[in-house]
Amino acid sequence: MTKTLTTTALGLLAVLGLTGTAVADIKIGASIAATGPAAFLGDPEAKTLEMLVEELNAAGGINGEKVELVLYDDGGDPNKARTFATRLVEDDEVSAIIGGSTTGTTMSILSVAEDAEVPFISLAGAIDIIDPVKPYTFKTPHTDRMACQKIFEDIQKRGLTKVGMISGTDGFGASMQAQCKAVVADYGIEIVADETYDPKDADMTAQLTKIKNTEGVQALVNPGFGQGPSIVTRNYKQLALDLPFYQSHGVASDGFIALAGADAAEGVRLPGTALLVADLLADDDAQKPAVTAYKAAFEAKTGAAVSTFGGYANDAFLILADALRRAGSSEPAAIRDAIEATAGLAGTTGVYTFSATDHLGLDLTAFRMLEIKDGKWTLVE
Amino acid sequence: MSELLQFLFSGITVGAVYALVALGFTIIYNASDVVNFAQGEFVMLGGMITWFAHAQGLPLPLAALIAIAATAALGVAMNKLMIEPARGAPVVSLIIITIGASIFIQGAAQLVFDKQIHSFPAFSGDDPIRIGGATILPQSLWVIGGALVVFLALWLFFTRTLLGRAVLATSNNRLAAQLVGINTNFVMTLSFALSAAIGALAGVLATPITLTAYSVGIGFALKGFAGAMLGGMGNPKGALVGGFLIGLFEAMTAGYLSSQYKDAAAFIVILAVLFFMPQGLFGRKSTDRV
Amino acid sequence: MRLTPKSATLIVLALLVAITPFFFPSGYYYRVGALLFVNGIAVTGIVILTGYAGQISLGHAGFAGIGAYACALAPVHWGLHPALAAVLGAAISAVLAYLVGRPILRLKGYYLGVATLGFGILVSMVLNNERQLTRGPDGIEVADLGLREVLKGWGLNLTNGEFWYFFCGLCLIIGAWLALNLHNSPTGRALRALHGSEVAARTVGVDVARFKLQAFVISAVYASVAGSLLALQNKFITPDVAGFMHSVEMVTMAVLGGVGSVLGAIFGAGILTLLPQVLTVFAEYEQMVLGLVMLLVMIFLREGLLPSILKKFWGKDE
Numbered sequence: 001m002t003k004t005l006t007t008t009a010l011g012l013l014a015v016l017g018l019t020g021t022a023v024a025d026i027k028i029g030a031s032i033a034a035t036g037p038a039a040f041l042g043d044p045e046a047k048t049l050e051m052l053v054e055e056l057n058a059a060g061g062i063n064g065e066k067v068e069l070v071l072y073d074d075g076g077d078p079n080k081a082r083t084f085a086t087r088l089v090e091d092d093e094v095s096a097i098i099g100g101s102t103t104g105t106t107m108s109i110l111s112v113a114e115d116a117e118v119p120f121i122s123l124a125g126a127i128d129i130i131d132p133v134k135p136y137t138f139k140t141p142h143t144d145r146m147a148c149q150k151i152f153e154d155i156q157k158r159g160l161t162k163v164g165m166i167s168g169t170d171g172f173g174a175s176m177q178a179q180c181k182a183v184v185a186d187y188g189i190e191i192v193a194d195e196t197y198d199p200k201d202a203d204m205t206a207q208l209t210k211i212k213n214t215e216g217v218q219a220l221v222n223p224g225f226g227q228g229p230s231i232v233t234r235n236y237k238q239l240a241l242d243l244p245f246y247q248s249h250g251v252a253s254d255g256f257i258a259l260a261g262a263d264a265a266e267g268v269r270l271p272g273t274a275l276l277v278a279d280l281l282a283d284d285d286a287q288k289p290a291v292t293a294y295k296a297a298f299e300a301k302t303g304a305a306v307s308t309f310g311g312y313a314n315d316a317f318l319i320l321a322d323a324l325r326r327a328g329s330s331e332p333a334a335i336r337d338a339i340e341a342t343a344g345l346a347g348t349t350g351v352y353t354f355s356a357t358d359h360l361g362l363d364l365t366a367f368r369m370l371e372i373k374d375g376k377w378t379l380v381e
Numbered sequence: 382m383s384e385l386l387q388f389l390f391s392g393i394t395v396g397a398v399y400a401l402v403a404l405g406f407t408i409i410y411n412a413s414d415v416v417n418f419a420q421g422e423f424v425m426l427g428g429m430i431t432w433f434a435h436a437q438g439l440p441l442p443l444a445a446l447i448a449i450a451a452t453a454a455l456g457v458a459m460n461k462l463m464i465e466p467a468r469g470a471p472v473v474s475l476i477i478i479t480i481g482a483s484i485f486i487q488g489a490a491q492l493v494f495d496k497q498i499h500s501f502p503a504f505s506g507d508d509p510i511r512i513g514g515a516t517i518l519p520q521s522l523w524v525i526g527g528a529l530v531v532f533l534a535l536w537l538f539f540t541r542t543l544l545g546r547a548v549l550a551t552s553n554n555r556l557a558a559q560l561v562g563i564n565t566n567f568v569m570t571l572s573f574a575l576s577a578a579i580g581a582l583a584g585v586l587a588t589p590i591t592l593t594a595y596s597v598g599i600g601f602a603l604k605g606f607a608g609a610m611l612g613g614m615g616n617p618k619g620a621l622v623g624g625f626l627i628g629l630f631e632a633m634t635a636g637y638l639s640s641q642y643k644d645a646a647a648f649i650v651i652l653a654v655l656f657f658m659p660q661g662l663f664g665r666k667s668t669d670r671v
Numbered sequence: 672m673r674l675t676p677k678s679a680t681l682i683v684l685a686l687l688v689a690i691t692p693f694f695f696p697s698g699y700y701y702r703v704g705a706l707l708f709v710n711g712i713a714v715t716g717i718v719i720l721t722g723y724a725g726q727i728s729l730g731h732a733g734f735a736g737i738g739a740y741a742c743a744l745a746p747v748h749w750g751l752h753p754a755l756a757a758v759l760g761a762a763i764s765a766v767l768a769y770l771v772g773r774p775i776l777r778l779k780g781y782y783l784g785v786a787t788l789g790f791g792i793l794v795s796m797v798l799n800n801e802r803q804l805t806r807g808p809d810g811i812e813v814a815d816l817g818l819r820e821v822l823k824g825w826g827l828n829l830t831n832g833e834f835w836y837f838f839c840g841l842c843l844i845i846g847a848w849l850a851l852n853l854h855n856s857p858t859g860r861a862l863r864a865l866h867g868s869e870v871a872a873r874t875v876g877v878d879v880a881r882f883k884l885q886a887f888v889i890s891a892v893y894a895s896v897a898g899s900l901l902a903l904q905n906k907f908i909t910p911d912v913a914g915f916m917h918s919v920e921m922v923t924m925a926v927l928g929g930v931g932s933v934l935g936a937i938f939g940a941g942i943l944t945l946l947p948q949v950l951t952v953f954a955e956y957e958q959m960v961l962g963l964v965m966l967l968v969m970i971f972l973r974e975g976l977l978p979s980i981l982k983k984f985w986g987k988d989e
Contacts, residue, residue, distance in 0.1 A: 035958065037596065039496040073954040078810060078909045079901065080947070083702055086832070087948075090698035103809040104909040111906055115831070126809060169641065169799060171808040171909075178802060195640045200600035202398060202591035205391040205516075206635040209384055227498045227592040238509045238516050239387075259500055259592060261507060304497070416781050467970045472780045473727055477926050478969045480919055485962025492955060603788070603915065610785040641800045648789035655786055656774050 025065030026095055026330045028053070028320065029072075029088030031109055032123075032313075033101035036075035037170070037199070040226065040255075042101040044298075044310030045123055046071060049098065051301050052317045062324045070094060074105055081105035085112035095330040098316045100124050101309070103171050110137050119323075119336040121316040123309070126175050130359040136336055138359045140315040140349055141308075142249065142271075142367055144172075144223070148180035150271035150367045151221055151246045152187040154380070158244060160218040164193035164211035166204065166232060168224030172250050173199075176223035192217050199228050205235045212241050219243050225250030230259035237264035245269070252276055252370075253307035262375030269380060272370040275311045275348040276377045290318070290346045308349075315347030383514025388636040389629070390512075394521040396628020397528040398591065401583035402605025403612065403620035404531055405576045410615050411539075411552040412572035415464060415475050419483040421602025422490075423577045426452045427584025428593030429490060432499040441501060449581040455486075456577025457570055465569065483598060490595040503589040520589045527586045531579055532621045539617065548572060552615065604647075611651050613664025622662060626650075677851040680934045684847055688840035692833075701832035703948055708839035709900045710924060710940035712846045716893025717925035718936045719850055723859060724886035725866035726776065729784045729918050730791025734764040734891040735898030736798055736913025739813075740805060742902040746814040753816045757899035761892045768891035769884065776883045791918050798910035810909030813902045835904045842900060846893060847933050853889070854933075862886055894921070927968050929975025938977040 030049055033042030053069040061067055070092045074081040081100065088094045089112055096119040100106030103126040110129065113120035114136050122129050122139040125147075129139050155163060163184075167177035173196070184191055193214040195207035211217060220243045222232050229251045236245060245268050247256070252272040257265050274287040278295050281288045294314045295306050322345055323338035324330070342361065345352045350366025369380040402420055409417045427448050434444035463478055470478070504523055509516035538545040550558040551568045559565050583601075584593065591597070608627045612619025627647045634646035654662060674682070688708070695701065713735060720726050741760025745751040751759065775786040798805050805811060819834045829837070853859045861882045865872040873879050902908040911917065920943065928939020946964070950957045972979035 034954065035491065035496065039491075039596070040498060040594075043496045071954075072951055073957070077911060078907065079706075079905060079911070082905050082907075083699075083706060083948070084951075086702040087699040090702075090832070091696070091700075104911070107810055107812075107907050108905065128809075169808065174799075174802065174807040175809050178807070195635075197635075197640060198644055200597070201395075202587070203391045203395050203632075206388050206632045207640045209387045209391075210636060210640075213384060227594070230498070230500075230592060231590075234507075237507075238518055240509075240516070255497060259498060263507065416784075463966055463970060467973070470969065470973055472784075473721055473922065473926055473930070474969045474973060476727070476729075476784065477923050477965055480923070481962045481965030481969065483962070485959055485966065488956065488958025488960075488962055491958070599915075603792075607785060607789070610782060614781060642796065645793055645796050648792055652775070652786055652789050655778055655782060659778050659782060661782070 026062060026067045026324060027070060027092060028067060029070045029092055029094035029097045029099075031072045031074045031081050031084040031088065031097070031099040031105065033076035033105060034073040036077065037226075038076035038102050040307075041123075041309045042073070042076065044304070044307050045101055045313035046073070047302055048294075048298060048310040048313040049317060051297060052314065055297065056321060062321060063328060065330075067321075074099075076102050076105060078104040078108040082108040082112060085109040089113070089116040089118055094118065095324075095332055096120070096320055096335050098123070098313065098320065103129065103175060106139075110134065113137065117336075118332045119320075119339055121320060121339070123312040123316060125172065127179065133357060133359050136332075138319070138339055138354065138361075140312045140319065140347065140352070142349065142362055143179070143360065144176035144248075145179040145183060146362075146364055146367060147176060147223075147249050147271045148183050149186075150364055150369060151248075151269075152180075152184060152189055153364075154269065154369050155189060155219050155244070155246070156187045158219075160244065161188060162190050162192045162216045163219045163221055164195070164214055164217040164243075165191055165221045165223070166195045166197065166207050166211060167222070168199050168226070168228045169196050170199045170224070170226070173224040173228070176248055176250075180221065180223065197224075197228055197232070199224070199226050201228065202231065203235065204228075204232050205239060208232070208235050208239050208241060212239060217243065219246065221246045221248075223248045223250065227259065230256060233260035233264050233268060237261075249273070249308060249367075253309075254305040255307065257372055257375055262372070265372045265375070267371065267373070269369060269371045271367040272377070273308050273311055273349045273366070274368060275306055275308060276370060277368065277379055280377075280379055286346045286351050287348065291348050294348050311348035315349050315352070318347050319345060319352060384636070386513050386515035388632045390515055390517040390521065391636075392629035392632030393525055393625060394517070394590065394628070395631060396625035397521070397525040398583060398587045398601070398624075399604045399608045399627050400528040400621045400624025401524070401531060401579060401586070402601050403608035403624040404528070404535060404617060405580040405583070406605055406609040407615055407617050407620045408535070408548075408572050408576040408579070410609075412548050412569050413464060414552065415479065416606065416614070417576065418476060418479040418602055418606070419459065419486060419598075420576070420580055420605060421598030421600065422483050422486040423452050423456065423580025423598075424584040424587070424601045425490065425593060425595065425598035426455065426486070427581030428588035428597070429494050429499065429584075429595065430581075431585050431588065432501050432593060433494055435501045441504070444501075445585045448585060449578050452581035453574040453578040456573040459577075460569055460573035464573070465566070483602070487595055487598060494595060496595060498592050498594045500588055500592045518590065520586075524586045524590065527582060528621065528624070531582070532617055535617045544568075544571070607647060607651055610661055611654055613661030616661075616663045619661055619663035676932070677855065680851060680932070681844065681848060683934060684840075684844050684937070688837070688844065692836065698830060698832045701830075701836040703944065705832070705835040705839045705904060707941050707944040708836070708843040709897050709904070710921075710944050711843045711937040712839075712900065713894050713897035713921050714925040714928070714936040714940045715843075715846050715850045715933055716890035716897075717921055718930055718933050719853065719862075719893070720886050720890035721922070721925060722930040722932070722936070723854065723862040723866060724883055726883060726886065727780070727784050727922075728787040728887075728890070729915070729922065730787035730789070730794075731890065731894045731921050732913050732915070732917035733791035733794035734768065734894035735901070735917065735921075736794050736910065737764045737767065738895030738898030739902035739908045739912045740798060740811075741895075742899045743811045743813045743908050744804065753814045753903055754818070757896065757903070760899050761895045764891045764895035765888050768888045772884045772887040776880065776887060788915065788918070791913065791915060795910050795913035795915070798913055805910070808910055810907055813906050813908055815906065816903045839900055839904070842896070843937070846896070847937070850933050858882060858885060923965060927965065927976060929977040929979075931974065931978065935975050935977035939975065942976065
């Protein structure tokens, strides 16, 4: 019996070992939620990375060296993400890691990357990822706090002071809900109704009716991603809730308009990135070249519309490739220093300038307030 | 008042979806004593196949028919390939077999279709109907009507037709049913086809409201399972009432208590009911055979 | 010399823990090994509940969640040492299992399934929603156990991966030893009797309700300890640990490997822990393969993988 077990175990180990045999000049690792509940974040992210590596190698690689991408699907499970991060660091011996589609998976990868001193660029939103600054961790998306600030800024401009919130109970929704509550007072605004829904819920009219009947509510904010916000938007129309309606950057893709229906989504505002309004950008906009290049390439390659999330992966890869070029080495420490020295790099999300005290490198100006008009994204001046 | 009415509408819309899923559970359970955890995948396939066929340019009714037929065929295949060979396996094994089937179907769906969220147009438009200060979508009426029609049809089938009684007889005592000349294999096949078709129908009717994606099945399965257990497994009346009750509990809790704990309310009610009625609201008493 | 199943199981486990590291090409394999052992502890609990006593739980991840969050929260709020926090988690799990188990263990089959499922969902909902306490769905950091530093002080310098591999391996061997002792005890015999037929067991004077409850409480403690070890090793935990899928995973591992024996269940835990790692090359097909494995094993090797393999090699049931 012992013999059988040991042979089986060894056989399995051999299979495990077979996976990391290809030799490349520069190895980049990624652990992304390409399946699971966060798949619509991870799916475009994974496709973006695969596409960019292919493009880069076709164009001769970095400083003449080919890049190999080792991509794992963590399914959005933090425990799996930690295992894959360990595998990337210990077994695949990558020079840098991109990934962590959700905050939970990011936190898992983060601790492995920091321990092993491997640079890590996260694709998740929470502010805790880069505040306080950790030496090896960077991120490309805006924080959810910034999204709240952008929304409240706009509400303040409209002269409104009382908002109702309806948030998803998933990580994205819950984290943004908390951040919004933390900053709302800075804008002289009060949250008068605070409702939630489960990401799998099919109908939110009960919660919206409660908000509708709340005394004095003047605007509606919906932090969340996935199908929830589309259903909230449809229910908003069903109940004829005639309030200024704000969605989050979590739904910034054409798919949202299609699912919610152009009719229901009319007038919805959200803080989004330049990617969604590529055609509307001024010719001298610093982001225009990066945005149009990514949009054209991704849509040609996959036949699907670009989403903000794929854009985060695009930016992470641009930053890493740029740092690799400047570092001239695939030593993790050198790459880290080069990433931190990134300045004025235009991506789809914004123009990144990192420093020893800022590992996000974006400010509020990179967020653009968008409004849906006639089923299309427009810029709010 | 209009507030209460709105919560009611919300509750019965969602409850009707749960009830349809629960009815699907009931049929298979009646025929084979198997709780089919892949029932939610039938709902998912109903929605996804309809979306896919519609996106290829087929008219919606045809797309829906194809989806229901294809899912029914899959139900039959499931019975032949998984349930029949596993006859007599303990409950835990059967749970794992059907969960395995569910994972397999999900994995296949994400390859055949994609991982994005989809929908298709509502059958009778999106303009809400106003009743007493509250609103309900025409599609909700479709779902509610669907649940009631399926229930009635099943009720007639099980009580008025020979075949339906054959199904019940098979469920009560398989060997005895065989002895009196019932083709129990046919009964099983029929039950799986029916159950899958009802699941797919639920997906077709609900998708314009709930939206669909390859991963939505498990959520439907859990709530439908809970509804079926609340009502008492194996009883169509129980499935209908159980499904609607869970939807109503959720909506009322979200409306009057806390939207954060509305799912908890449903499960607390189930635990409470099972505490006093271990067979659910309408379940039949069972005795151990020794 | 003929080995008893008990000593054979323990020897196999000890050899597995001690010898396989010689074949590890990199530190990552220690991580996979440690995960395997943690899952092994959880499924040993399922063996006691399902294999010995014949009861089903679809909510055991709830106890894993309690064990995990005890390690995250108790050190912060009450200054408890993480090791004591794990003990506290196990105690809370045991008390909760006792309170919940009394009413729901009267239920049978699927009804017990849905009741335990409801319990698991309630726990995971509290962990998700009580943000002020648990920091919500994004998860929370867990304090360092500190044992590795102590060992370093004694001159035993292990990497993080090595430490958790051997520590979890040791915990698994202790857990398996306790479960095997239980199997051979009067309680174990009573449990197996009621598994065969509750009515028959009752007629010969077995207090069925009490023994079922005992099995439920003990298995809850195993799940809780597994949750604690996972949290301490990851130093970060999210409410996913208490999710429905984790409950299903525990039961699947146990039944797949062979829920009738500790070694079988651990074998199942091994297969399902290694499978996703092996399948990364075919990531797209991972779910399909996983589903297929579950189906095929349950249909064709009904007693589970290990008993079926052994039968094939020995030609008879042992």
